[in-house]
Amino acid sequence: MKPLDFITGEIVGILLFFIGLYGLMTKKTIVKTIMSMSIMESGIFLFYITINYTSGSVPPIGQDLSGVNYVDPVPSALMITAIVIGIGVTAIGLTMFMHYKQKHGITHWSRNRNQTGSEH
């Protein structure tokens, strides 16, 4: 077993998920929050797409499938939906943020409710 065999899609997906979470826990800038969220989601997408993948299998469209291993199409189909939703949510988050920044000039999460955002 070569050392690089450990680096499968699933492992990288899990790592990306937690890197994203780390960003969410530590970064106070709202834009960085949105970026971390995207990283986290990419981790999930990668994880799904590589679920139960065996090397040498083929995509299940447009070819004769008798006698060959073909990839489970369900996770990919699910991820198309999830990606679309992810883009939608990111877009809404960015829209809110831009509205907030332009109107009130605030780019950071605040410490408590009564301050509602800070400018530094």
Add this chain to the structure above:
Amino acid sequence: MLYWLIIIPIIIAVINIGFIHRDSRNLIVGSQIGVTGYASYLFYLVRQEGTIIDNMAGYPRGFAITLYADRISMVLVWLTTLLFLGLLLYAYTGDYFSSQFGFLYLTLQSLIIGLFLSTDLFNIYVLLEVSTVVVAILIMLMKDKQAVYDGMIFLFVSVISSGFWLFGVGFLYRTFGYLDLHAIEEIITEVEDPRSLILPFAFMMTTISLKIALFPLSSWLPKAYGTPSAPPVIPAILSGVYETTGLYLFVRVSFMFAQVIELNAFFLVIGFVTSIVGFVLAVGQNDLRLLLAYSTISQVGLIIVGFSFGSEASYWGSMYHMFAHSLFKTVLFLSVGVLTHHYGTRNIHSIRGVMKTLPVTGFAIIFGLLGITGAPLFNGSISKYMISYGSDSPYIQLLLNLINLGTLVYSMKFAAMLFGRNTMTDELKEKNTVHDLPQWIAFAFGALTLASGIFGNFLLEFLYGYDFAILPGEYLEKSFIYLLLMLAAFAIYRGWVRGRDLFSKIGYIELSFNSMITAQVIFFMGLVGYMYWLA
């Protein structure tokens, strides 16, 4: 058949925003009456013929997206349609009722019904995510500074937690190759190493615990509920219906894992902690909406406690408490909306004399408060009585009574508004009428709270088919305890709360956005660690 319940609101929503340029309120109300009627018919069918299962597109069970309506989900769907109809009538005269509001409102209804009916785990993820977006937009409908900030916090925290759900579902799919709740439930015992289910369980439970706002994860809730500019129906929907979706998922998912993973003790402790923290913070609030928001947290803790006892009576007690909580919380949030409209403030100390100026709302509030505290004859008393059946341990009974005492203390604080010298300014008094539609809607829900208490036994049988005999002797004993607790609560209120030193300081404790996410991760890690320690 079931899918009509999900499709019709969406279609009406699209017609409303896309094709009708005049006032479309009547169309929306009409469609709501239709949907409520159809849901009642389906409930009748489920009662007569048993569970309805709809496999979409004719694929076999387990592979298709399945809509599943048994007693539990159908009751909640029916309650949802009823509440949405009532809230719509409440909002009918409001100035915020634009076609944009109608669109979001109907979409949210459809998504929530979908959440109750769907058994497909990925489908549930989609519905959770989209309903989060809709709720976030509803929260910041007025686009002021506070509303946008609260909306963003709610959106991001919820979206991140849905990510946990999606990841958990991925692990399950990897193990079983199914996405259907019931299909997984059937084969879950065949898993070779039960430890491989720890991660998916922890991921999914973290999401659900955040949705229902269990203790370390509850900081988003007061922000989302307490946004000053949001119309009063929004916190009512959030507390009455949206919260219930989370509890429903909690029941379904823990049932799915029940044969392999059982964490009753864990959730019992978390439930008690949530409930106690909830009422302590509720007592500290001066803003009416925030007080009710924290009280929601406290009640949810109690419901989780009931589910975690593992006894049948307390399980159905919690089920009935979900039902009752939807009703009395709707009453209270709507009444707060009325008061804010008439008094022009939401500060608990500057509203007095409601009973004299707005008697209809006054009675609605009394009904709601008697319901939430579990006064004899009201629905809360039945459900709390059943929950207390879960355990014989005196410590647990003591804790349950403590929670009820806390509930009574913040209810006293709330009820202080009803009496005393009127503080409504003459200017506002002339502007508004004493009797208007919103007040009567709040009152109608209050009357339902009373009715579902008086006919509690009958309703339990009617809704869930569960026969529960309430012993008159014990019920009297509980009523006596209630009176004693009420006296104690009154003493506490007079002595400590009114002076508002100790509690109001506690009331300001809250987490920042980053700490909320950290709490989520800690909760997840704790859950995983605890389960590995058990296994």
